[in-house]
Amino acid sequence: MRRRSALLAVPALLLTAAGCGSDNKDKGGSATASPTGSTPTSPGASGTTATPSTQIVSGPVPEITAGKGFGQKPTVAKGTVAPSPQLAVKTVVQGSGPTVAGGDYVTVNYLGQIWNTAKVFDTSFGRGPYTTVIGQGQVIPGWDEGLLGRKTGSRLELAIPPSLGYGDSGNAQAGISGTDTLVFVIDVLDRFNGTSSATGKPVPQKNPDLPKVGTNTDGKQPSVTIPKGAKEPTKLVAEYILEGSGPAVTSSSTVLAQYQGLVWTTGKSFDSSYSHGQLAPLQLSQLIPGWQQGLVGKKAGSRVLLVTPPALGYGKTPPSGSGIPADATLVFTLDILAVM
Known part of the structure; x- marks a missing residue:
């Protein structure tokens, strides 16, 4: 349904990265680094996989000290021990909705900060939810792997090593170095795929x-x-x-x-x-x-x-x-x- 020069089939439609990129500004005017960490790729058919390919451990993750409930903006302590070199995912609140599979789009609220300092480098809380496709390389690998198989309505806490975040180069604009482990709290609000419909x-x-x-x-x-x-x-x-x-x-x-x-x-x-x-x-x-x-x-x-x-x-x-x-x-x- 694009302009006249374009084909009508969905695979031919332009796919744009959603949400805030790393060059966006938050409402306070500071640099942000969204989960978008690579060049967008065309999404494959939904439901391609719900199994992460990376080994995932349950911790450690820093303590959520305030705003602990689903939908509340969290406050997260800095890490007090050495982070795992592997992706750590903790289910803080277990949802009961549909499970996220590869190729699904998810709508989330999230907060991201640096493990050692607790510096918040980006958050959608107060700005509005973020929607992206999962398992297709449009977000950093820690998200692509960590959200697979999770149910909507869940609150997750992720500790993402550099190799599954922004890599050795980090994200200088957001103050993220190439050795920083990233901590995200993510509320999975909804998920969509080829079998979704309006609910009004x-x-x-x-x-x-x-x-x-x-x-x-x-x-x-x-x-x-x-x-x-x-x-x-x-x-x-x-x-x-x-x-x-x-x-x-x-x-x-x-x-x-x-x-x-x-x-x-x-x-x-x-x-x-x-x-x-x-x-x-x-x-x-x-x-x-x-x-x-x-x-x-x-x-x-x-x-x-x-x-x-x-x-x-x-x-x-x-x-x-x-x-x-x-x-x-x-x-x-x-x-x-x-x-x-």
């Missing part, structure tokens, strides 16, 4: 001249019934089918979404993330105008109906081989799983 509350569909969309929340592609004989809308339609309660999409957002697209006149599907079986982040500024305009203000957790007139879709020159006729009015359903 159904909104009455009262207009008989608009497509009727299914409200299932089982991860399956929702049904779409385009009314026979109804005139094609000449203006953009952007309406909730399920209304969520998460963060709102902005013009600069990247969204993690499930979607399908149909041609109004035929009802024929020309693209669907459900058929690909995997998710990809979609940068709003790179999408067709109907998506750019229609998704701003919509909340994560929602299913949205978009009907885009030709001028806000692909106009007279749709992508070659897409199955979209020239000057076609297009119908989309879009499940906004997360705002990245």
Whole structure:
């Protein structure tokens, strides 16, 4: 669903690193170092593995001295003994939600600090949750390994040796040396994969001249019934089918979404993330105008109906081989799983 020059299939979509990079600033203006530690790679199919390849030990990890509950911003003591040379992961709060597998996207809150000094170099608490793919090299190896097999709703504490963090070079901007062990407290808020769907509350569909969309929340592609004989809308339609309660999409957002697209006149599907079986982040500024305009203000957790007139879709020159006729009015359903 990118601009006209792009293919429609999800694997061809641009994959952008989500969250704050190491050159971002926190609200206080200090340098931060997010878990993003390598060049992004295309995510593989979800559920590829839930078994870490690195040996993991249970400790030691420093004591959490305040904010011990899930969802609370923690305060963590500095390490008082020598850290393990291996990845240490302690489950502080055991969740009961779905298990994270390789290729899954997770939404987390986290705090990161240096073992020896307890210096906090980055935190999402107070800034907003962070969503990323796990097990695909888009975050530092300690995260890729340490989050596999963990359940949503869990609070984890990780002690990550340099080899599984920022390596021998460290991260000078954030004050991390090449010998620093990193300590993270991570609250796993949610996880998403190719079987995920919106979870919002159904909104009455009262207009008989608009497509009727299914409200299932089982991860399956929702049904779409385009009314026979109804005139094609000449203006953009952007309406909730399920209304969520998460963060709102902005013009600069990247969204993690499930979607399908149909041609109004035929009802024929020309693209669907459900058929690909995997998710990809979609940068709003790179999408067709109907998506750019229609998704701003919509909340994560929602299913949205978009009907885009030709001028806000692909106009007279749709992508070659897409199955979209020239000057076609297009119908989309879009499940906004997360705002990245």
